[in-house]
Amino acid sequence: MKSVLRDCLVGMSVLGLALSSNAQQGPAPAVPAAPGPVVAPAQAAGNQVAANRAKLLELRQEKSRLFRSINELEVKLLQEKPELKDKLAKNQEEIKQLRDQEKQIQEQVQKLNQQRDQILSDASPELAQAHARAAQIDEEIRATASSPVSFRPTRDRMRVKPGAVGSEKPETAPVVTPAPADKAAEAPKPPEAPKVEEPKKE
Numbered sequence: 001m002k003s004v005l006r007d008c009l010v011g012m013s014v015l016g017l018a019l020s021s022n023a024q025q026g027p028a029p030a031v032p033a034a035p036g037p038v039v040a041p042a043q044a045a046g047n048q049v050a051a052n053r054a055k056l057l058e059l060r061q062e063k064s065r066l067f068r069s070i071n072e073l074e075v076k077l078l079q080e081k082p083e084l085k086d087k088l089a090k091n092q093e094e095i096k097q098l099r100d101q102e103k104q105i106q107e108q109v110q111k112l113n114q115q116r117d118q119i120l121s122d123a124s125p126e127l128a129q130a131h132a133r134a135a136q137i138d139e140e141i142r143a144t145a146s147s148p149v150s151f152r153p154t155r156d157r158m159r160v161k162p163g164a165v166g167s168e169k170p171e172t173a174p175v176v177t178p179a180p181a182d183k184a185a186e187a188p189k190p191p192e193a194p195k196v197e198e199p200k201k202e
Contacts, residue, residue, distance in 0.1 A: 117131050
């Protein structure tokens with residue numbers, strides 16, 4: 001019985017010493033987590049852009065296929081029911097009239113805006129100068145938009161139309177062709193190499 005108690009006391013003392021040493025050393029260091037895939041912000045943005053482009057391409061292709069299918073169905077339907085052509089013709093005529101009215105309204109609005117600008121310009125020279133410059137810029141924008149962005153000299157572009165500025169041919173000196181030279185004045189021919197006769201066989 002005494003030996004059992006002695007062993008228990010020894011074990012408890014050893015456990016106490018171990019706990020005290022751990023408390024002095026501090027908490028155990030944390031184990032680092034396994035490294036995962038790290039994606040840079042720029043790479044993530046690039047992946048998103050590529051995904052968006054692929055999605056747009058897919059949607060455009062689907063839309064193109066859908067429009068082709070719609071056209072085929074419309075043609076087939078009009079062939080099966082020709083009475084629909086009259087209704088469609090009336091519909092198209094109404095659409096044309098509305099577009100003509102829209103064009104007229106836009107022209108009227110443009111004229112009213114010009115009148116407004118003219119009224120204000122007459123009252124202020126600075127406004128008149130600003131409106132004149134704005135009109136000039138509009139003309140330059142239209143001219144620039146109608147001209148090619150990059151100039152590549154081709155035969156068609158290099159060809160000047162008759163009557164255009166720069167179409168006049170510059171005066172050039174007449175081309176003088178040399179008279180045919182005499183045969184005696186020709187360069188002497190190099191002397192021919194002497195022929196070596198082979199010895200005759202007896």
